[in-house]
Amino acid sequence: MLLNLPLLPSAGGFPLxxxxxxAAGSPDVRLVETDAGPHLFVVxxxxxxxxxxxxxxxxxxxxAAGGEAAARLLADAGLDxxxxxxxxxxxxxxxxxxxxxxxxxxxxxCTYCYAQEGDxxxxxxxxxxxxxxxxxRRLLGECPPGSKANLxxxxxxxxxxxxxxxxxxEFAAELARDxxxxxxxxxxxxxxxxxxxxxxxxxxxxxxxxxxxxxxxDVHDRQRPYKGGAGSFARVVENVRPLLAQQRRMQVSARVTxxxxxxxxxxxxxxxxxxxxxxxxxxPMLASPTGRGQLQAGDLDAVLAGMIACGxxxxxxxxxxxxxxxxxxxxxxxxxxxxxxxxxPCGAGAGYFGVSADGRLSACHRFVGDAAxxxxxxxxxxxxxxxxxxxxxxxxxxxEPCRSCWARYLCGGGxxxxxxxxxxxxxxxxxxxxxxxxxxxxRLLTARPDYFAAGNP
Amino acid sequence: MPSLDPKNLSARLRYRAAGNPPTTTPVSAxxxxxxxxxxxxxxxxxxxxxxxxxxxxDNLVVGVEPGVSPTIAALAGKRLVAVNGVAxxxxxxxxxxxxxxxxxxVPAAFLEWTNALADIVTRPGxxxxxxxxxxxxxxxxxVGPATVVDLTVRAILTEGAIARDAVQPGExxxxxxxxxxxxYRECGCYYWAASRPDYVNVDTTGVASTGHNWLQKDRDxxxxxxFASNLITYEELFRNWPGLLRFVVQGNDSE
Ligand code: SF4
Ligand code: SF4
Numbered sequence: 020m021l022l023n024l025p026l027l028p029s030a031g032g033f034p035l036x037x038x039x040x041x042a043a044g045s046p047d048v049r050l051v052e053t054d055a056g057p058h059l060f061v062v063x064x065x066x067x068x069x070x071x072x073x074x075x076x077x078x079x080x081x082x083a084a085g086g087e088a089a090a091r092l093l094a095d096a097g098l099d100x101x102x103x104x105x106x107x108x109x110x111x112x113x114x115x116x117x118x119x120x121x122x123x124x125x126x127x128x129c130t131y132c133y134a135q136e137g138d139x140x141x142x143x144x145x146x147x148x149x150x151x152x153x154x155x156r157r158l159l160g161e162c163p164p165g166s167k168a169n170l171x172x173x174x175x176x177x178x179x180x181x182x183x184x185x186x187x188x189e190f191a192a193e194l195a196r197d198x199x200x201x202x203x204x205x206x207x208x209x210x211x212x213x214x215x216x217x218x219x220x221x222x223x224x225x226x227x228x229x230x231x232x233x234x235x236x237d238v239h240d241r242q243r244p245y246k247g248g249a250g251s252f253a254r255v256v257e258n259v260r261p262l263l264a265q266q267r268r269m270q271v272s273a274r275v276t277x278x279x280x281x282x283x284x285x286x287x288x289x290x291x292x293x294x295x296x297x298x299x300x301x302x303p304m305l306a307s308p309t310g311r312g313q314l315q316a317g318d319l320d321a322v323l324a325g326m327i328a329c330g331x332x333x334x335x336x337x338x339x340x341x342x343x344x345x346x347x348x349x350x351x352x353x354x355x356x357x358x359x360x361x362x363x364p365c366g367a368g369a370g371y372f373g374v375s376a377d378g379r380l381s382a383c384h385r386f387v388g389d390a391a392x393x394x395x396x397x398x399x400x401x402x403x404x405x406x407x408x409x410x411x412x413x414x415x416x417x418x419e420p421c422r423s424c425w426a427r428y429l430c431g432g433g434x435x436x437x438x439x440x441x442x443x444x445x446x447x448x449x450x451x452x453x454x455x456x457x458x459x460x461x462r463l464l465t466a467r468p469d470y471f472a473a474g475n476p
Numbered sequence: 477m478p479s480l481d482p483k484n485l486s487a488r489l490r491y492r493a494a495g496n497p498p499t500t501t502p503v504s505a506x507x508x509x510x511x512x513x514x515x516x517x518x519x520x521x522x523x524x525x526x527x528x529x530x531x532x533x534d535n536l537v538v539g540v541e542p543g544v545s546p547t548i549a550a551l552a553g554k555r556l557v558a559v560n561g562v563a564x565x566x567x568x569x570x571x572x573x574x575x576x577x578x579x580x581x582v583p584a585a586f587l588e589w590t591n592a593l594a595d596i597v598t599r600p601g602x603x604x605x606x607x608x609x610x611x612x613x614x615x616x617x618x619v620g621p622a623t624v625v626d627l628t629v630r631a632i633l634t635e636g637a638i639a640r641d642a643v644q645p646g647e648x649x650x651x652x653x654x655x656x657x658x659x660y661r662e663c664g665c666y667y668w669a670a671s672r673p674d675y676v677n678v679d680t681t682g683v684a685s686t687g688h689n690w691l692q693k694d695r696d697x698x699x700x701x702x703f704a705s706n707l708i709t710y711e712e713l714f715r716n717w718p719g720l721l722r723f724v725v726q727g728n729d730s731e
Contacts, residue, residue, distance in 0.1 A: 058483065059480060061487070064486045064487075064490060065486055066482065066484060066487035066490060067482075067483040067484040067487055067488045068480035068481055068482055068483060069480065069481035069482075069483055070480060070481075074480060096480055097492050098480065098490075099477065100490070100501075100504070100661070101504075104580045134524055275667060355484060356484050357484070357485050357486065358485050358486020358487065358489075359486075360486070447609070459482070461483070463486075464483060
């Protein structure tokens with residue numbers, strides 16, 4: 020896993036029903052009404068409390084009367100205090116995670132690809148080995164002994180640059196050992212070029228392998244064809260099957276990009292979990308370079324319904340004591356249980372950067388080649404001025420309508436890349452999903468407290 | 477309104493019992509924890525060895541757990557002097573007066589637990605030989621022949637939290653600082669010293685220095701009386717700290 024990825028991988032984050040400011044509601048609290056009794060979500064510090072029916076009535080009345088009454092009631096309950104998140108952006112964020120665009124080219128022609136068939140709308144490029152090594156040195160040079168870091172390989176299709184990928188991995192593992200840094204590796208691949216010896220290699224270095232699969236059979240093939248038009252599903256499954264059987268240290272997960280063409284999420288989830296992927300997650304496509312494959316407002320209701328159906332299946336399995344690795348809900352429950360609260364959706368431009376084939380740093384893998392997210396280069400390191408400006412401007416307290424949204428510290432304001440490209444068309448979806456997850460949290464905490472024991476989820 | 481029931485980890489961390497001020501939550505704590513204003517973490521060490529209960533700030537066995545063997549029961553009242561062959565006391569040497577000769581001041585002073593047990597705390601479940609001697613009431617140190625008993629190291633942290641059987645309810649707060657009493661006069665971690673000068677208007681021209689001691693009873697500026705017998709005592713502080721310390725309340729010295 021990349022460090023600090025958002026609760027909803029690469030989608031804007033999460034969900035609710037009414038957007039922006041809420042006439043009857045409060046930016047500080049949210050009532051979670053479930054059959055496990057009424058609960059309160061306190062936005063500052065992402066805290067969850069159980070309420071008696073009387074307390075719930077008080078909060079319902081206060082929220083109907085508006086945000087100020089709710090804030091007063093919070094103070095009465097002793098839940099006020101200094102703000103959990105300051106207005107000031109963090110300074111001197113150390114680099115802890117890099118993704119290398121080792122191959123800015125691809126053998127597929129996915130309809131919605133942010134990298135526009137792999138080359139980011141430019142010339143196809145491959146990362147020279149010395150650039151990969153410089154990136155590794157830059158990352159590990161900023162990590163003190165004992166710290167944790169992550170090196171990710173992305174593209175295009177990173178396995179088009181297998182030699183550079185392996186060499187960089189070996190070099191990084193050795194350097195990390197020397198420096199006492201706990202370095203994790205990850206790769207996101209389309210799966211069409213995976214060979215059995217790749218499995219051995221990923222296993223040896225404990226890679227988190229993410230395979231992009233958009234559905235079963237035809238559904239996948241329609242979205243992820245080869246450049247010549249033929250479908251890629253059969254080949255991917257054939258290539259990946261040995262890896263699935265082989266996973267010990269390595270974890271092989273599936274990521275599904277959701278477009279208007281593959282909205283049957285429960286079927287996809289069940290099918291991919293059945294194939295023994297370590298976990299399966301959905302990323303709604305909110306902004307593609309051409310607009311093709313982008314979800315529209317009406318589609319998002321269907322995505323939300325599908326996500327909730329998947330979540331409900333997850334709850335059923337967990338209650339029965341079974342494993343059902345639906346990434347989106349597992350991550351959300353973990354973050355809600357911890358009470359994660361943050362002013363950004365992810366670590367992009369903070370501790371995480373993308374590296375282009377020619378050695379430029381960008382705010383993340385999606386900003387490769389995009390001036391909006393340029394962060395300097397490998398030679399001189401992160402451009403601290405640009406980074407500080409980015410962190411100041413992207414802070415959720417500076418975003419509208421996020422400042423008054425109850426989901427702001429879970430969502431973080433939505434994927435920067437999507438927001439800059441398309442604004443915030445998915446807030447109802449995000450809040451709807453988060454509302455569901457808060458309910459699922461309360462239900463499972465009541466029914467299966469053991470699920471939240473340390474080390475789990 | 478009665479307290480809401482905290483459910484997730486961030487809510488539990490911010491838990492504030494009804495009636496308690498905001499300073500009672502860890503996030504707003506002063507976090508001086510030795511002995512501590514909110515918690516005294518030294519108490520984590522009291523039950524580090526299964527069967528015996530140690531003093532949080534001394535190597536004395538203050539009790540034993542119910543149902544222990546006669547060998548362990550016999551350890552009550554003794555002093556623990558070595559663990560796994562490593563001494564947990566040390567001789568203290570130094571001059572008695574400035575520039576004086578170096579002599580042995582204390583033959584076997586206790587090294588506080590965090591350092592003394594750093595080696596074994598990471599090995600919960602291990603059995604280690606522990607050496608005990610009798611307590612010498614005259615010196616407060618160990619005396620007599622050594623007894624070696626194998627004891628099991630208890631986990632004091634499990635799953636990132638304090639282990640349930642390592643401290644009993646109330647133990648973490650049973651030995652807090654008493655800032656306006658003992659600890660104001662003689663804080664072991666020199667915390668309070670930072671907020672008031674101890675000894676001022678010092679004249680070092682003579683053999684020994686003279687100056688105004690912050691605890692001298694005679695507050696006349698002409699008197700520089702820093703002899704122990706003329707300073708405010710613990711008992712006087714217990715009985716009348718607001719009067720003796722003369723806090724400034726609303727701009728005025730309190731009486
Ligand atoms: S925080 Fe911002 S982007 Fe996220 S749901 Fe709320 S309004 Fe939308
Ligand atoms: S900005 Fe980049 S890292 Fe952050 S959520 Fe968007 S795509 Fe992911």
